[in-house]
Each structure stands twice: as C-alpha cells, then as structure tokens.
Amino acid sequence: MVGISAQAGSAARQRAPLSRERVLGTAVALADEGGVDALSMRRIAQALGVVPMALYKHVANKNELLDGMIDVLVQEIDPPAEGTDWKTAVRRRVLSARRMLLRHPWAPEVIEARTKARVTPTPAVLAYLDSMVGIFRAGGFPIGLVHHALHVMGSRLLGFSQELFEDTPDRAPDPDAPPPEEMAARYPHLTALAAAVAHDEDSVVGAGCDDQAEFEFALDLTLDGLERLLRAS
Template identity: 80%
Template sequence: MSGQADTLHRRAPLSRQRILSAAVALADAGGADALSMRKIAQGLGVVPMALYKHVANKDELLDGMIDLVVAEIDPPAVGADWKSAVRLRVLSARRMLLRHPWAAGVIEARLKARTAPTPAVLAYLDSMIGILRAGGFPVELVHHAMHVMGSRVLGFSQELFEDASGREPDPDALPPEEMAARYPHLTELAMAVAHDRESVVGPGCDDQFEFEFALDLTLDGLERLRSAS
C-alpha cells in the first residue's frame, strides 16, 4: 500500500496540457480516428470523467490539439526579407504536419466547420499577414496573397492528382492503349512524371518538391505584384 501511495503522490496532477499532449501522442500513433476520451484516460491512468473537468468535449479537445501543434511552428526569422521569412515559416509548418500526419485533415475540417480558427491558428495567420505588411504589401494585395496561398500557409495543399499506387485496378478503366489515344497529353504527363519512393506519402510524385515548387512560384508572383504596386 505504501508503494502505491508514493506512486500516486508522485504522479503529475491532471491538467489540460497533459490531456492535450496525450491526445496528440495518441493521434500521432494511430490517426485522429484513434482518439477517444476512454483511450486518453486509460493512457493517463484516470477515469474518463476526470478529463471533462479540463476539456468539455471532443471539439474542444481537437481545437486544443491544433493549438498545441501549431505552436511548434518556428517564429519569424529575425532580419529576413519578407519572402525568406514567409518561406521559412511555411516550411516549418510543413515539418510540423509531417511530425503529426493527422493534423492537416483536422485543421481543414475544423476550419470548414467554424467561422473562426483556433487562437493559435489566428495568431499564426496574423503574424504571416504582419510579415507581408512589413514587407511593403498594400492591404488589398495581402488579401489576395492569403487567398492564393490558401492552406499552403499552414503547410499543406489540396492536390489535383492523387497517387494511385496500391489501389485495386479499376475494372472500368480504359486499356492503356485507348487511354493514350484518347488522352495523349495526360498520358504523357503520367509517364514522364518523376517518382520518389521515399516520399512521405509513399510511392508517387515527390510531394516535398511539388509543395516547394508551388510555394516558390507563388512567392515570386507576389514579389512581382508587390514591386508593381
């Protein structure tokens, strides 16, 4: 009994931070679908009802998890020009998402489900807008820039072409010869595209290269518009 009492005494008190950290670790291991108050409580050695004193429901849990991982994004680089500062932060956001693969889907879903992002996301977006304003962008161009950047500001992007490797063959798909004859340019692109088996999303297009290519293209275009304005 004495040993058990000492263990209980040494255990860190339950807190919102501990709950969110445990939830992030659980999602990192099994994805957002693996989250449940029961599993989090089990990992913390408490009863599920104890969690609700700190996190009211699953929506609040997800918002807290988003804020926790967004806080991992590097602060703005001191003394950097606007383009370097934006690029460094976006790539830091992307590294954060690679550490927490579930986060992009949760961020996207939560942004669609509410009128305002979480406090950490709001602070991050406000900081990014501040970088553009300090870099000489008029506010109207900042508005357009944020639309153009879209989810890429947070380190991920919506892809038009998804990797099809590992899928079952489509029984209704056209034979390769007919596909090439009917859609020659699409077939040419599919055959010529570089593949990267070390990609974080598995065999397919080099997602990191494609992400940085689009990011740099966007930043170069915004620089031209900023200079013209």
C-alpha cells in the same frame, strides 16, 4: 524490473496534476501513434491513469479536444525569423509548418475539418495567421495584396494544400469568440485585413470575397511564375 519501472511510471503520471496541457499533449501523442480516428476520451484517460470524466474538466467535448490539439501543433511552428526579408521569412515559416505536419500526418484532415466547422479559427491559428499578415505588411505589401496572397497560399501557410479562407455566411456566430475590441487587440493585422477587403454579395461561394477575382488572380500569378521559370531555363 521492467514491471516495477512501468508501475512507477504509472504512479508518477497519476500523482502529476491533470491539466489541459497534459490532456492535449497525450491526445496528440496517441493520434501520432494510432491516428485521430482511434482517439477517444477513454483512451486518453487510460494513458493518463484517470477516469474519463476527469478529462471533461479540461476539454468539454471531442471538438474542443481537436481544436486544442490543433493549437498544440501550431505552436510547434518556428517563430518569424528576424533580420530577413519578407519572402525568406514566409518561406521559412511555411516550411516549418510542413515539417510539423510531417511529424503529425493526421493533422491536415483535422485542421481542414475544424476550419470548416468553426466560424473563426482557433486562437493559435489566428495568432499564427496574424503574424504572417504582419510579415507581408512589414515587407511593404498593401492590405489588398495581402488579401490576395492569403487566398493564393491558402492552407500552404500551414504546410498543406487546401483553401483556408472559405466564406461561411450561413453559420451562426461563434458564441465563444472574443468581443470585436478584444479580437482587434489580439490580432491587429487580421482585423485590419477584414476591415479593408472588398466583399461581393453575389459570389458563388457566398458573401465575403469575389471568388472570380481570386480565381483569376491565382491563375495569373501561376502563369507569371511559369513564364519566369521558362525564361530562366
């Protein structure tokens, strides 16, 4: 009976039309099971009951596969809470992101690597960050303070600890990036932030942000927080 059931399940998978969503979902499941290093197009194809070449109609290469997997995971993060203050809303979303990463332990490494490799984050990551900027703005934060907050929080916005907002002036433009007007329509908060923040051509991390100012801002914020905790104790 077990053999018949397994055969029926395999036949059902083969009959179901192949789609990008199925490919990405299967890739995420395999990475959860054996880690992302063991992931391959051949393994994904075997799990789906198709030939490997069939996958390339939906993902062009391994990097596009990884980018798509990141977007699948980001969509697991809870939407913004309604009827609450900015601090509670941000905290809930960050903790939701952390729960997502605990379900997928391989994800931080992939997010970090693909963030460094891409000129712009993936669409789902952009939409998530845009909504987080929107929460800060709705909470009364001026755009400059939002800029500092994103640097301080870094990848904690996605549930782990790594700098997400590194500048990469030497990389060529992303050929797949939407035109500026489309980016502005999709991600209005990030567009406003990019247009408003100050830039420092002599920054040791490259043009884009004043790294000394960001370092001092994060240090002062940390020390202020420790002082507040000391007083409370």
